[in-house]
Amino acid sequence: MSRPGPRTLGILCVCLVLLGAGLWAGVRWARDWEGSVTLLANWSGAEREQFEEHVIEPFEEKYRIDVVYQGSSALSQVLAADMAAGNPPDVAVLPGPGELLAYAVGGRLHPLDGLFDAGDYDRFWAPRVTVPEAGGAHTYWLPVKTGLKSMVWYAGPAPTAETAGPPARWCLGMESGATSGWPGTDWVEDILLQQAGPRVYADWANGRLPWTDDAVRKAWTTWADLVGAGDASRVEQVLTTAFDADCAAGRLEHQGSFRAGHWRQKGGDYVHFSEVVPGAGTDAGAWEVSGDLAAMLNPTPQAKKLIGYLADPDTALPEYTANRSAAADTEQDAVEREIGTLLREPGRTRCWDASDAMPRTTRDAFHQAVLRYFADPTDLDARLKELDSLRTPQNLPVCGKG
Template sequence: MSARPGGPETAARSHPARRPGRVLTVIASCLALLAAAVVVGVRALGQEPTVTLLANWTGEDATRFREAVIEPFEREHHIRVDYQGSNAESQVLGADVEAGTPPDVVVLTGPGELAEYARQKHLVALDGLVDQADFGSSWATPLADGHVYWFPLKADVKSIVWYPADVGEKQRQAAAHQPGQWCVGVGSGATSGWPGTDWIEDILLQRYGAGVYERWARGELSWRSDQVKGAWSTWRDLVGAGGAPDLVRRALKTPYQRASEPVAATPRGCTLEHQASFTRNQPVWEHADGRYESSAQLIFGAPAPRAWEVSGDLVALLHATPQAKRLIAHLASADAQRAWTAEESGFSVHGGIRPADGGTGSAWHRSLALALRDERTAHCFDASDAMPPAVRDAFAEATIEFLAHPAHLDALLRSLDTLSATRGLTWLPSVCDRTS
């Protein structure tokens, strides 16, 4: 900070009796301001180790992530993490890449999107930085070139239905066949519609198994096949698509985070929510002591799930700076993953962490952690997240149109078939850890 010319001298002549203590205080303040200016200058010149990180956690989730995972890294390595959280991170990343200013590290939910960035040479292979054996090939998926470009920081289970603790089995069975008892909200800003894709994916997976599901997620099974079309029709019947105007309007206008709010109403406005494990942290489900049941058991009366649909927050590297490499190694470590799991904001599938590690010991968290490690059942990644971005987005938009106008299904599926056949799209080699 610079004083105006002659300022200090004029001040001295005006106050010849200034006390020494006051002078020392002023000097100390100036030195502090000067030091701050030097720090800002050093950062501006890029001389302080800094790594930029883009992820989708905002609000309380971002605070938990920073406190549990980022701050320990900053203290240990003396590297500042410039974190940006956005609910529209795909759009933010796309704009940054196009402008030539992408972050060093990104956390995305879509392996299909990451595969496209890898094809375009925007991602750095993680060879030597991450041990694939810590996660397995279904989570740290090798692409056609043999390299791994991402790994999961956390995982979630999607083949589940939440209900209040005081709702018994017979009540749940009856509610499952009443469209008004489902808490449905497909709003999500720029990504609206994805809760609908979760429904269709899970129905297909539970009715036909991992083999059919994987063929479809890899672009090898027509959207107009009997299996896929049947999944859409089943969803229609369950939630009343195109039926009661009030139900449809509620589903279309409600953000997914608020879909369960009618559970807290008197009388209850809905009882069941088909949503991923992360929704258990919503205040409504915490207050209702939310419990879960597998969607296969509740909707189809199956003795057990045919497979678990899962999702993940996947870490990828765009700039191989020394500090970015250190952050990648930290995020892939058992310690960082255990700390994030302890927040019950998700689950780790790191081989060095037992399902019982971390967390507060709540029964729902322990049991879902075990479901993620169940070697007797297949685990299939969220199909829309695994699809090429253009197909994923069109799928999400189609679920919104279908909710209001189910009679448009044939036209919607024909359009999705045409889009999926477009040349040059990047499809993942696999989305399930096994298909039999």
């Protein structure tokens, strides 16, 4: 019988090492890990990498719970399909409270009461919501990250309503994959908020004010005039330009706080939208805001641990946190620190992005309506009547002061 050669022995040794490592890993998993939790969110690319590095990995290391992350740009559709199949994620992170309210009313969300210190958040960000057959008011969602809107970015002299200039001066891109159109809804919402005030805005977002109301109609036509809706030289460009495309220093951009880095490179700053929008009313000055909200669909011990960890002031959440007990981010510049203050400071009137506060069907129709209206502003009556046919009154705290 011939002896195995050195190469064969080498391969055998490698196999034995790998086998031993596999057995060790299996024993280690069985001994140390405490199950898993599924998490659905819409973060991808660098945003997902940041979340995994600064949030998921430290959570897994601390609690020995495996986080199975699923990211999707078609978040609402994926969640609805998972729900219909009877296999929802344990925790889902959705943009805004409108869709979550519908799931809470439908009995699909589990209260977060007692899983975190509610005193770390004002009630605007983590409200107690009363739903039928739930036995009183409960907290159903928690802000993971927040964003400031009602901002006009610029570089150079600060713009005013008189100096904002022609439509061509405004950067506007409405392409955003499955959610294309939302930059246009941001415009219409913010104009209504500054012209008509928070009370009218909240009634409209909650489905208690018709889309055909004069104040809503005025917001649409003001937007059309500002950005040049129907202008053949702009329509195709705007509809096919990504929402986060480069905006030259000499132009203006109505966009949220996530653009701070882009405008920092140009030496830019921002003014409140009320200083630019025509016809701003006496109640102008409220801030439109956005947020990614975590909710629990399966109340497993692992899901409860994750919710508590996301609410921990020491957790390094992405961008701007609404947790008032969180330490200041020393790496932020002056503009970013100011944005964080505006998102958390007591006494500021903040209103949810209205489309994010609306039921999913209405929100999606709103996205489509602004795309069609920008291409053809002569059909406003038809667009508003279509949207009004979807109006469903609800009771959501859309605006509030911390």
